Amino acid sequence: MSLSLVRSRALRGLEAAAVTVEVHLAPGLPSFTLVGLAETEVKEARERVRAALLHSDLxxxxxxxxxxxxxxxxxxxDSGRFDLPIALGLLAASGQIDSAALAAYEFAGELSLSGExxxxxxxxxxxxxLHGQATRLVLPPGSAEEAxxxxxxxxxxxxHLLDVVRQFLPADSQPADPNDAGWTRQTMPTLPAxxxxxxxxxxxxxxxxxxxxLEIAAAGGHSLLMSGPPGTGKSMLAERLSGLLPPMSTEEALESAxxxxxxxxxxxxxxMQRPTLSPHHTASAVALVGGGSPPRPGEISLAHHGVLYLDxxxxLPRAALEALREPLETGRIRIVRAAQQAEFPARxxxxxxMNPCPCGYLGATHRVCRCTPDQIRRYQARLSGPLLDRIDLHVHVNAQAPGELLGAPAGESSAVVRARCTAARQRALARQGKVNHxxxxxxxxxxxQVEDSALDFLRQAAQRLGWSGRGLHRTLKVARTIADLAGSEHMTTEHVAEALQYRPAQNA
Structure with missing residues (x-):
């Protein structure tokens, strides 16, 4: 048979679109033509496949x-994932393996020149x-365990290429050893104990x-901005947020993985581990939100169901900062290019x-700030109002005196705080099916479920501070999380008053 069909997959955003590799052999001047909107690394498969077949005595x-x-x-x-299906298509079209048996499988794998x-x-x-389909998937080591x-x-x-070829040899060409099946069924990999x-x-x-x-942020899924002088513990606090988050569900783990x-x-x-990503402050907008051709996920999508820490x-470049506005609001990022588009989750x-000024010591009690008012204004203006409006919690981290650090008793452990955060999230999920954020x-x-007195108090505060509608809603959501941490069914004036502290007037 001079025509064979082999099935594989191409990546289009988070979707793995089906691809049919069609191989046709015809008499004529020897040539190897590869068509079908292939990137350079796919076209280079011609040389990899040729060398792999010859080195494998095929x-x-x-x-x-x-x-x-x-x-x-x-x-x-893109990528070298089509090397294996192209090689199998050539062998099937030339009659070296059973072409009909390939229909029940999908293949992906990059070939080395030796056939590995x-x-x-x-x-x-x-x-x-492939969920819900009867198709089987053949993958290389390192990919099979993941799949x-x-x-x-x-x-x-x-x-190896030969491990796959042995499975599709004609009946009279099967290996004499019945245990030489050519490949192994991959089971769930052993996870760390x-x-x-x-x-x-x-x-x-x-x-x-x-x-x-930090506890409120973990309980309600809220975003957090910490401002203060250098060395006050902002990075230490951020690194410990993932330890306060509840365990991932299987669905969340699959999306993240x-x-x-x-x-x-x-x-x-x-x-089942929540990702924590901390890109450098020189990261570009493409590095944060994703891009390229074909589009690939950026840091905000790779941190899906996890923590993104931006020190x-x-x-950060202004374009990168403004690119955060949409995913903070919607939990998704849509990358549009002239020829294609892709959508990635980014919850x-x-x-x-951040530091409050260029030198970092504005408002510090242990050191004098020497920045001019104009320098401070320009520095803080790098963060736009719409971006700050989308951050739920704003907190100032003050420097502590040496006497407060040396010999101070240890606070609550992450396990104790995580138990409270998990219980608060469970209350929110039972009530509305989603986290408060x-x-x-x-x-x-x-x-x-707010009391009338608390609602009147919030209305007066919002009017005096000049909040936007978004700022009002985000304060309500933070207050709802505070009430859940307290185990209260209704939001009281106390809960609303605490939530007000995390949205200062100058950031509204």
Whole structure:
């Protein structure tokens, strides 16, 4: 048979779109043509496949005109994931393996020149795309273990091209050893018995107000901005937020792992662990929100269901800062290019830190700030009002005297605070099916359950401070989280008054 079809997958955002690799052999001047909107690394598969077949003592049809089509033609294809299906298509079209048996499988894998298979990005996304289908997926080591995390997935692990070829040899050409099956069925990988715990909150001495804001952020999924002089513990506090968050559900873990897999940054050892990302303040807007051709997820998507820590927030490029506004509001980011578009989830918890002025010591009690008012104004103006309006909690972290640090008793551990945060989240989920930060306009009206006196107090405060409608709603959501931490069914004036402290008038 001179025509063969092999199935594979291409990545389009978080979606793994089906691709059919069509291989046709025809008489004529020997050539190897690859079509179907393939990127450069895909076109280079011609040389990798040729060398892998010859090194594996398989016959490469060098005297035929070879045409490989990656359908659909309008879907961009990248990476070396199509090496294995192209090689199998050539062998099937030349009659060396059974072409009909290939229909029950999908393949992905990059070939070395010796025929060994190398891992590919997005293996978990490919496995999730097969949910509910009877198709089996063949992947290299390093990718098969990752894909096996998908529920009900039938994954096969092959380390070499010959391991796959043996499975599709004609009946009279099967190996004499019946145990030589060519590949192995990949089961759920062995996960680490003990997960490395994040730093403990008890290590932070003092800073009671900042710790309280961190607890509220963890309980309600709120974003947090900490401002204060250098060395006051802002980074220490941010590093401990992930230890206060409740355990991930299986659905959350699959979404997070699939996104990390697209960037090649997931390992089974990180399964069920909330990601914590802290890009440098020189990161570009593309690095944060994603981009490229085809579009790939950025740091905000890779932090999905986890924590994104941005230190030195005003030092980030203005384009990168403004790019945060949409995902902070919607929990998703849509990347649009001239030829294609992709949408990634980005429901992360933002924890940002900044100094109050260029020298960092504005308002400090232990050192004098030497910045001029104009320098301070320009520095703080790097953060736009719309961006600050989308951050739920604003807290100032003051410097502590040496006497308060030396010999100070340890505070509550992360485990104790996490128990309160988990209980508060469970109350919110039982009431409205989502965390308080994710409440929209109509949900707020039904979920806040606020007393009339507290509502009057909030109305007067919002009018005097000149809040926007968004600022008012975010204060209500923070107050609702404070009430959940207190185990209160209704929001009282006390809960609203505490929430007011985290939205100062100058940031509204």
């Amino acid at each position: 016959v490469f049809p060098h005297d035929r005109r070879i045409t490989v089509n990656l359908a659909p033609a309008d879907l961009p294809k 298979l190398r891992p590919v990005r997005g293996a978990l996304a490919m496995a999730l795309a 096996a995390l998908a529920p009900d997935a039938e994954i096969y692990r092959a380390a 003990q997960v490395v715990s994040p730093p403990d909150l008890a290590d932070v001495k003092g800073q009671t107000g900042a710790k309280r804001a 699939a996104l990390l897999s697209l960037a090649g940054r997931f390992t089974p050892a990180r399964w 030195e927030l005003p030092e 992360f918890q933002l924890v940002a830190a 994710a409440l929209d306009g109509q949900d707020i009206e039904h979920a806040i």
